[in-house]
Amino acid sequence: MTPVLQAQNVSKIYDMGTSKIEALKGVNIGINKGEFVAIVGKSGSGKSTLMHILGLLDTPTEGEIILNGVNTKGMSEKQLAAVRNSEIGFVFQTFNLLQRTTVLDNVILPLKYSDVPSTEWVRKAKEMIELVGLQDRLKNKSNELSGGQKQRVAIARAMINDPSIILADEPTGNLDSKTGDEIVNNFLRLNSRGKTIILVTHDNDLAQIAQRRIVLKDGSIVE
Amino acid sequence: MIYIPETIKSAFSALALNKVRTFLTMLGVIIGVFSVVALVAVVQGFQNYITDQFSALGSNLILVTPKVGEGQDPSRSFMGNKLSLKNVDTINLYLGDKVSAVTPSIRIAKTAEYKTKTYASTVVGGNYQSYSVYGLETEYGSYYTKFDDSKKANVVFISADVKEELFGERNPVGEEIKIENVSFEILGVAKPKGGTFDDRIFMPDTTLKQAFNVDVLSSIAVKIKENQDIDELMHEIKLALLKDIKADDFSVVTQKDILSSIDQILGVLASALAAVAGISLLVGGIGIMNIMLVSVTERTQEIGLRKALGATSKNIGRQFLTEAIVISVGGGMVGLFLGYLSTLAVKSFLRATIPWWAIALAMSFSIIVGVVFGTYPALSASKKDPIEALRFE
Numbered sequence: 001m002t003p004v005l006q007a008q009n010v011s012k013i014y015d016m017g018t019s020k021i022e023a024l025k026g027v028n029i030g031i032n033k034g035e036f037v038a039i040v041g042k043s044g045s046g047k048s049t050l051m052h053i054l055g056l057l058d059t060p061t062e063g064e065i066i067l068n069g070v071n072t073k074g075m076s077e078k079q080l081a082a083v084r085n086s087e088i089g090f091v092f093q094t095f096n097l098l099q100r101t102t103v104l105d106n107v108i109l110p111l112k113y114s115d116v117p118s119t120e121w122v123r124k125a126k127e128m129i130e131l132v133g134l135q136d137r138l139k140n141k142s143n144e145l146s147g148g149q150k151q152r153v154a155i156a157r158a159m160i161n162d163p164s165i166i167l168a169d170e171p172t173g174n175l176d177s178k179t180g181d182e183i184v185n186n187f188l189r190l191n192s193r194g195k196t197i198i199l200v201t202h203d204n205d206l207a208q209i210a211q212r213r214i215v216l217k218d219g220s221i222v223e
Numbered sequence: 224m225i226y227i228p229e230t231i232k233s234a235f236s237a238l239a240l241n242k243v244r245t246f247l248t249m250l251g252v253i254i255g256v257f258s259v260v261a262l263v264a265v266v267q268g269f270q271n272y273i274t275d276q277f278s279a280l281g282s283n284l285i286l287v288t289p290k291v292g293e294g295q296d297p298s299r300s301f302m303g304n305k306l307s308l309k310n311v312d313t314i315n316l317y318l319g320d321k322v323s324a325v326t327p328s329i330r331i332a333k334t335a336e337y338k339t340k341t342y343a344s345t346v347v348g349g350n351y352q353s354y355s356v357y358g359l360e361t362e363y364g365s366y367y368t369k370f371d372d373s374k375k376a377n378v379v380f381i382s383a384d385v386k387e388e389l390f391g392e393r394n395p396v397g398e399e400i401k402i403e404n405v406s407f408e409i410l411g412v413a414k415p416k417g418g419t420f421d422d423r424i425f426m427p428d429t430t431l432k433q434a435f436n437v438d439v440l441s442s443i444a445v446k447i448k449e450n451q452d453i454d455e456l457m458h459e460i461k462l463a464l465l466k467d468i469k470a471d472d473f474s475v476v477t478q479k480d481i482l483s484s485i486d487q488i489l490g491v492l493a494s495a496l497a498a499v500a501g502i503s504l505l506v507g508g509i510g511i512m513n514i515m516l517v518s519v520t521e522r523t524q525e526i527g528l529r530k531a532l533g534a535t536s537k538n539i540g541r542q543f544l545t546e547a548i549v550i551s552v553g554g555g556m557v558g559l560f561l562g563y564l565s566t567l568a569v570k571s572f573l574r575a576t577i578p579w580w581a582i583a584l585a586m587s588f589s590i591i592v593g594v595v596f597g598t599y600p601a602l603s604a605s606k607k608d609p610i611e612a613l614r615f616e
């Protein structure tokens with residue numbers, strides 16, 4: 001069986017004129033369908049860079065990303081946007097919700113860039129919001145929510161187009177440990193329903209819950 | 224796929240998040256469109272005022288007006304002019320056998336009231352001969368007489384629209400209307416003549432002077448006999464009047480002459496308007512561009528997020544462009560509305576109207592300003608790298 005997502009010999013060099021930073025060095029990764037993988041490493045080891053490249057937000061300096069057997073190299077900006085929209089669900093450390101916008105509208109956002117007819121938007125969004133247990137907060141503005149609730153909205157938003165992969169970059173980084181555990185449980189629940197999840201974290205303990213750990217050090221995979 | 228109404232909806236909600244700023248940004252366009260629309264309406268009102276004076280006057284009419292030639296201040300046709308009743312007598316004295324009727328003419332905008340109804344009308348003061356000079360026809364009753372002129376009787380002869388508006392279908396002869404709390408008895412009603420001629424109330428010039436304390440003649444209208452040569456007679460009138468007043472103080476003209484000199488004045492006003500419009504819309508547009516650029520910077524993270532969730536550069540660009548257009552078109556609409564209010568404010572002394580082309584022009588300029596000054600901020604938004612944008616954390 002081919003992996004859902006493959007990184008082949010991926011390097012990333014940030015060229016800043018006077019100096020160059022080699023953030024990733026020849027990274028090879030294969031993620032199978034339904035897997036829960038943790039990418040761990042110290043701050044600055046290249047985790048976020050890797051996640052952006054895996055999520056097709058950024059392009060590698062060298063190497064290729066293959067998603068569902070399709071090589072994404074050479075895709076146009078428009079094609080990449082469409083693939084991100086339908087195949088990738090992002091969850092960020094800082095939640096990244098639209099300010100002073102309702103839970104419902106935040107979750108609907110990815111649908112606005114999809115082919116889903118607008119008549120379906122509210123129904124689909126409500127379904128996802130229910131999945132993360134926020135059905136009685138539909139009309140609340142994002143700034144009226146606690147950190148944990150915000151992150152659950154972000155998870156609902158990531159799930160709405162039923163993506164092949166959820167990419168979460170330090171999703172518990174801004175939460176207290178109890179709330180963080182709740183969020184992790186949300187991911188575990190999604191994974192048990194078959195969703196492929198990549199969790200990026202600097203926290204070794206947190207990484208223990210994953211089926212597999214990929215450890216990054218100075219831009220290379222060390223185990 | 225994002226379709227247009229959805230983009231507009233998002234633009235509204237984004238702009239609603241910062242209402243004060245949105246309003247201040249609109250202000251430039253509001254002031255621009257308002258000043259243009261208000262000025263156009265005033266010019267139009269001025270044009271209405273003047274063409275009202277001459278429309279429906281036949282080709283056998285000669286008008287003596289206070290001078291409104293080149294290098295002269297047009298306001299002199301309203302005030303400070305040297306025409307007087309003596310000039311009317313002079314024309315009668317020297318040219319009585321060649322003219323069939325001569326009347327002074329005083330025009331003022333006044334509101335007539337009957338019970339609870341009101342009508343914004345042009346009150347025209349003239350002698351009993353004005354009936355013939357203006358080519359009026361009678362529907363009900365009769366015109367006032369020489370006797371009414373001399374005793375300054377509070378009597379009026381009203382036009383078709385005035386009657387229609389204040390009395391509906393019935394015959395109002397014998398009723399009294401009030402103009403600025405002075406009562407006037409209706410002697411008669413004119414048959415409809417069409418256009419601006421139908422909003423008038425005619426009364427003896429002597430009555431008008433006494434009732435409203437007006438002392439300037441708008442013009443003297445002379446109706447010539449059938450067999451007379453109009454150019455020759457114009458010359459003779461001029462010579463006769465030179466016995467009373469200086470050549471610089473009056474013009475003897477036909478309707479055609481006057482309309483062409485009005486066109487000249489309006490031409491100058493129109494180019495002044497174009498300059499005002501251009502400058503104010505430019506200022507408004509720069510204001511929009513400035514705020515949109517600030518907004519793009521502030522919303523860098525939002526842009527990155529939207530791209531991560533599947534927005535293309537085109538989606539982002541269109542979103543910001545739509546916001547700029549909504550601001551400028553919104554400003555245009557508010558400016559238009561304020562311009563309309565300003566025509567109501569001046570209604571009592573000028574029949575100012577907003578022509579349809581001014582509405583179309585104001586709206587299309589607003590759209591153009593939005594597009595022109597929204598494009599650069601929209602482009603810079605669309606070019607934001609999502610990675611840079613998300614690294615704000």
Ligand SMILES: Nc1ncnc2c1ncn2[C@@H]1O[C@H](COP(=O)(O)OP(=O)(O)O)[C@@H](O)[C@H]1O
Binds near residue numbers: 042043044045046
């Ligand atoms: N846009 C960028 N420009 C220049 N250097 C960058 C950029 N993004 C990341 N880096 C550098 O790449 C390295 C890896 O960063 P990052 O992927 O954010 O690590 P992590 O997420 O593991 O903390 C760091 O040295 C960082 O400074």
Ligand SMILES: [Mg+2]
Binds near residue numbers: 048049
């Ligand atoms: Mg990071």
